[in-house]
Amino acid sequence: MQPSSPSLSPDSPARSYPAGGLAFPHRDLTGIGQLARHEILYLLDEAEQWVELNRQSQKRADLLSGLTIINAFFENSTRTLLSFEIAGKRLGADVVNMHAATSSVKKGETLIDTAMTLNAMRADAIVIRHASSGAVRLIAEKVDCPVLNAGDGQHEHPTQALLDALTIRHALGLPKGSDLNGLRVTICGDILHSRVARSNILSLTALGCEVSVCAPPALMPAEIEVMGVKVFHDFDAALKGAQVVMMLRLQMERMQGQFIPSPREYRHLYGLSLERLAKAEAGALVMHPGPMNRGIEIDSQVADHVERSLITRQVERGVAIRMACLEVLTRRARQLPGWEPLGGENA
């Protein structure tokens, strides 16, 4: 029997994280796929303090003072870049942004050369977004400092999945240390091209959720069910029993007949309207990683629904999650007690 609402499992690892650096024995954050359940929870719990801080008028914590963080974005981004920049600055780090559009990448420099250049400038952490799956891992292999994945191709976007999990945990009023055991989550949209979907599937299933995914066949990856999700093409059926509905952004160029005949046809089948939301569990919560196509995948009445929409709260938790990731991953460089340098494969 499934519990009707999530709860702190008796064996929750939050009650007993390993000591010191063993709580998070990774140099980089390349994906949720590399993390154990208790490591995901550790990052969520670490973020709680930053949610508190970010609500104060005085938002500075100078833990990373003197460290340099480079945000290397090889693909356009507004909110994720801003979120990482604010996170780094609130922790007191010197934050530098590198945009591919204005960099030597356009002049033909290879990704590895760019990575080596950033490395030679002695960054203390590098945040990377890139349009190719696996690009962040490739850079991580070549540099000496922690690397954070801010989205690589269609592969992973781990901080988005972490901020989503934290947002859900708060919306359900669950305390620090809680997982999301038994929660029914439906993810709908362009699953095929979505790194947000992959990271969320990994994180939500690790935290005990029952995850359903919904998309037209052309936008559903092959054998996605092996990731532990239920597969739907009918949105109404996918919504049945859902306690959280996570909508994905559909790229405009995929709605011009390549995958979907037209935006309005997509809205007809997969747009989240208030009427459709009523088919989910009573009081179901709505999420969207942004930016939204209002009136296509999500109606404004849903997106702006004060009790149901978590969309702006997601953005708020995003800063806290990124602060937690930057703070935890720089602990070894800052020589915190118990956070010895990693040996072997993680080094």
Add this chain to the structure above:
Amino acid sequence: MTPQSLVITNGRLVLPSGEPAKADLRCQNGRIVALGAEAAPQDGDAVFDAGGALVAPGLVDLGVFAIDKPAFHFGGITRAALMPDQAPPLDHPARVRFAAQSGKPDFWVHPLAAATRGLEGTELAELALMREAGARAVSTGRRWIADSGVMLRLLSYCAMLDLVVVSHAEDAGITGQAVATAGEVATRLGLPSAPAEAESLAVARDIALAEMTGARLHIRQITTAKALDLVRAAKLRGVQVTAGVTPAHFMLSDLELVDFRTFCRFSPPLRADADRKAVIAAIADGTIDVIASGHDPRGPEDKRLPFADAEPGMAGAETLLPLTLTLVRDGVIDMARAFALLAGNPAALLGVNAGRLALGAEADIAVIHPTRPWIVNSDKMAASAGNTPFDRRPVEGRVLALWKGGARID
């Protein structure tokens, strides 16, 4: 300059059929002139003692992307069919003529003429003139000809010229920008992928057109069970279709892609393990006729990139023989068939009198220790780049000595 007459003694000859048998072999004027009892050394002959090793035909590698002599010689390869995917493509008689001369004397290159201008798949190239210039077959290159009308006219024209058409079988409309086979691995890694049926669709069309025109069709790589079934059925109907594969597709499956290893990026991409096993079964039952290296050395500028941005291909010349010998060791095929796949069949497709130990054949000979162990090391390869997916793999089988046209290659 005619090489000295040569007798190889004390070897076990790999003949077109039967188990390797102890016998001598004599070459004169670059050709094999005697086998067995008549091969006794005569005055002035050079004598090579094979010390009980295998004496086999030099390998004929049907479909390589670069001429890389040190790697070919290491691998016992004495002839290779060069893919037209060069810069610029082999779509002009002068380029074909140049390529045909580029390896001599100690390595023979058989250029494959580009089927269409610029390999664009739209206008036929000057195939008869390129045949005159030395092209041994015609190839669509790394791409499939998407326009069925062009493919039909190509096959009927090549049927008239009696040129084999070497085709790449992936339906481009389905593959698009795919770099992996649709399935769990591609889904987890978020790699652009296409269903394995992209291959069987392309094979089905090409077989239908070959059957219609009577052309000889060689599909350079067949890597899926469904496509192999189509070839098997077509052969039973008498269609002149042959099939090839590279060791990557019978040794590896798409599980190798985890960690985004670009040395495992191939075209066609690695398949599910069931397809890998189907390839082995097809090698065993004769559906597959050719095992080639697909040799394509690529440096870090092409491979040290995100997976989807990296170029496909592997440096395969050095590992072609030992990896094929794993099939002999595992009892999938016997030694004679191994060399039919590696030398005899590709030579026959190219219409060259080589690839087998027979009277009058070109004296392209490899002395091979079939079980000598060694470890593949991508840092120390003879090839011009070390992009092998088999790095650190222990293998067996090493070439001890090699002759091209009766002349020893050092």
